[in-house]
Amino acid sequence: MVLGLQSSSRLFLGLCAFTLVTTARCAYQSGDIGRTSRLRGASAASRDLQTNANGTSYGYNQTWTVRFEMCAPDGILRQGCFAVWGDEFVVDPLTWSAQYRQNGTSNYANERFPGPPVQVTLNDRVSVTLRNFNYQSGATIHWHGMYQMNTNWMDGVPTVTQCLTLPFQHFKYDFVASPAGTHWWHSHAFGGQYGDGVYGLLVVHDPEDPYRNDYDEERHMVVADYWHEPGSMLLGQLTASFVSPNPAESGEAFYESETPPALAKEGGFKPLSDVAFVSGLVNGKGRNRKSPEKGQTEVFEVEAGKRYRFRLVCAASSWAFRVAPEGHNMEVIYTNAQMTEKRNATSITCGPGDRFDFILTANQPVGNYRMDVSTLNGYNFPAIIRYKGAPEPTLQQMTHGLSGLDKATWWEGGGKRAFGLQEEGDLNVSYDPSALVPLASDDETVPLQVDRVVNVTVMSGSNIKQIVGDPNAHVPGGIYAWYLRVDDGPFLQYTMTSTPAILIGKGNNFTLEDVSFRSDPLPFVSDAKGKDGNPIQDMAGFGPNIVNLKLGQTVDVILNNPTGMAHPMHLHGNRFWLLGIGDSAFFDEERDASKLNEENPILVDGAMLPGLSWMKIRFKADNPGYWVFHCHIDWHMVMGMVMAFAVSPEEVGELPEDFPRCGTTVA
CATH class of the missing domain: 2.60.40.420 (Cupredoxins -  blue copper proteins)
Known part of the structure; x- marks a missing residue:
């Protein structure tokens, strides 16, 4: 190549x-x-x-x-x-x-x-x-x-x-x-x-898919947030001032400024995003609030009596969404690389990186029905479920809630349940990880013997000084900064050149038990050598914390989130068992052990860590290599909410002969 x-x-x-x-x-x-x-x-x-x-x-x-x-x-x-x-x-x-x-x-x-x-x-x-x-x-x-x-x-x-x-x-x-x-x-x-x-x-596609006979056709649904400026420009505005970009264009970043009453007891409104919501897209189609007649709406054609498998991907950079088909029930059968038992739902809350499959039966009278996709503060950008023989959908249907749903209607119709105050039919795994049960045919069993426990704390520029107990701690980048701190070690923030700045540490190279950091200019996979014995690549260092693991080890990761914002966490190269989520910022073994599920948790590659909450996961390190674990809010990953697991990299194997050195073209 x-x-x-x-x-x-x-x-x-x-x-x-x-x-x-x-x-x-x-x-x-x-x-x-x-x-x-x-x-x-x-x-x-x-x-x-x-x-x-x-x-x-x-x-x-x-x-x-x-x-x-x-x-x-x-x-x-x-x-x-x-x-x-x-x-x-x-x-x-x-x-x-x-x-x-x-x-x-x-x-x-x-x-x-x-x-x-x-x-x-x-x-x-x-x-x-x-x-x-x-x-x-x-x-x-x-x-x-x-x-x-x-x-x-x-x-x-x-x-x-x-x-x-x-x-x-x-x-x-x-x-x-x-x-x-x-x-x-x-x-x-x-x-x-x-x-x-x-x-x-x-x-x-799986030829042996256990639900292959339970539906007639597929529909694909990729939802995303969308802005009128490039992402790098938004990131620059954030890092410069921590002011949500373009509030005049998009309205409030969150649903007005007052706290929903059911959340007041938690000490205030949990922020939903760093960037004000502007538009949402379904399969690349959307409408803007200023001139909605100029946009476009995704239409899912269906036929009465047929069953449809919807494959839902949340490709958002920042916002989470609540998906709810008008007048139809959903049978959820899959999430984030895990087949599940069927679970009836009237709505699904999905965060950046999440995937859900659900079966929808077209059992309503012929007509047009909204597939509502709304932010958790009430901005809606619906698609349309159009039955064969139905008239063209109206602009009113296609723009329902585009400028924000009525507050009372939004809160009672789904807002409170999107925040975890659920009623039967609302699926939000972030607040109820037992809501989905893995399919019995999945032969993966939870290992009970754990070889390593890794504690990870989410840190932001606004809470660093409090957490580390140092009022004079330096916070490069100002208030807007996000980090992952591993086992009370140093934590990093990236500069515009990707050179990491250590806030607390022992210089440019250190080791804390099995956690290490290195600032040499080689990407990790370049530890594998070419036939001449020299590194395959060279490049400026990435610089997250690296947790060194041996192939075959079982690892528990405890994530503590003392920030108010939720973080969708994704692990590359592996799946993890979602053992439990708690409603306090730090995990306590004695207090929280009863909230863990080690019998039949779902096995996924991503899960949402709610604000002011902890989450405990477990994975088997059976895939050699360097695998990053990070927040899937794009701005957060760039700032430093990323780490890497180095799983016996010496077992990765020999790279292809024509794998390139950086900055060169290799024939």
């Missing part, structure tokens, strides 16, 4: 949005991300797999090209979006640049926003060559939910598993699709890139 990578991450906060060029057809091809006919898990032998010159068969084999594009998915034109182009865009960068400046914008961006859906069967090979025609910054793609067993270097995390792909260079991802389920792909480059549209659906 021909690859080019970056040797410095000084561009990692640059403006970035992407356009994809597809040069081959996916084995599962759908003309509409939201509508997919029934895929019953055909075997590899019966499907039309693509074969390369070396005889390797792929379920998906494409070239994607990254570049700037103008778009207006909610009706407001902006620069820096993600679009999908066909073979007609295969031109050299200089020719494209001249053509783009001459011809201006294109309608293709709106029609193909976000990126292409990838659909394969379990254990298919996936190959994507990422070409970066974005002249502003580097790029990577993370395959969210994929184990990457024995391919740690394909995880797409800059400075950990690879270097950023430089403008006008490229990187080839090649891995086996596992585990089965609803996943997604997105940029893992810093600076709000995936919030600019750098994301797409990834579905790995």
Whole structure:
């Protein structure tokens, strides 16, 4: 493969949005991300797999090209979006640049926003060559939910598993699709890139799916928050002043300023996001509050009497959403790489990175029904469930609650339940982790013997001095800063050049039991050596805390959150058992042991840690490599809410012969 990578991450906060060029057809091809006919898990032998010159068969084999594009998915034109182009865009960068400046914008961006859906069967090979025609910054793609067993270097995390792909260079991802389920792909480059549209659906179909006979067709639903400025600009405003960007445009960042009465006893309103809500998108379609007639609404076509499996992905950068189909019940069967027993629900609360599958039966009179998607403070951006034979949906239906639902209606109709004050039918795993039960066919059992316990504390710029007990503690970056502190060790904040600044520590290198930090310029995966005995890559260090583990160890992670904000936590390369969540900021073994579930907890790759709460998880370190664990709010990860587990990296295996050195193109 021909690859080019970056040797410095000084561009990692640059403006970035992407356009994809597809040069081959996916084995599962759908003309509409939201509508997919029934895929019953055909075997590899019966499907039309693509074969390369070396005889390797792929379920998906494409070239994607990254570049700037103008778009207006909610009706407001902006620069820096993600679009999908066909073979007609295969031109050299200089020719494209001249053509783009001459011809201006294109309608293709709106029609193909976000990126292409990838659909394969379990254990298919996936190959994507990422070409970066974005002249502003580097790029990577993370395959969210994929184990990457024995391919740690394909995880797409800059400075950990690879270097950023430089403008006008490229990187080839090649891995086996596992585990089965609803996943997604997105940029893992810093600076709000995936919030600019750098994301797409990834579905790995299981031929033995236990619910394959319980539905007739599939519908895909990718929901996201959306702003009219690039993510890097929003991040810059946040770090400069900790003032929610553009309050005049978007209204209040939270639902007015007063505290909902049911939360007053907890000492105040829990903040919902760092950035004021502007617009929401369903499958890349949305409407803005200023001129809603200019936007577009996603419509899910259904037929009376049929059953539909909805695959829901929350691709948000910051906000959590409550999804509720009008007049219809949902049977939830899956979340975050875990098949579950059926659970009836009238609403689902999902945070950034979450996935849920549910079966919806079209059993209502022919007509149009809203699929409400609302922030937890009442801003709604509905899709439409349209029955065959129903008239066109009205603008009133498509804009219901767009400017904010009536406060009383919102609070009684779902707001209070989105905050954990649930009634029967409302699914919020963050406040009730036992709400979903793993399917009995999942042969994973919870190990009871624990080899290591890791304590992680969420810290923000506003609570650091209090937690560390030092009123003079230095807080680089001011009030707006987020960190993960491991086992009372040092905690880090990133600068614009990605060089970490240690707030409390023992210099630039230290070791605290099995937790270490290093500031050398090599990404972690470069510990693997090439045939000449030299490191494969070199690059500026990433700098999170590293927890060193031996292959096969069982690890408990206790997350303490003394901040008011909820944090969606995601673990790469593994799943973890969600043992329990408590309503106090710090876990106490004696007080909280009764709240833990070690018999049948769900086994997932992500979970929401509520504000002023603790969460305890357990995982088996059975996948060698460097695996990051981080908050999936994009701004928080950039600031320092990230750590890495180093699982016997010497067992990763030999990197491909043509794996690149950074800053070079390797044939």
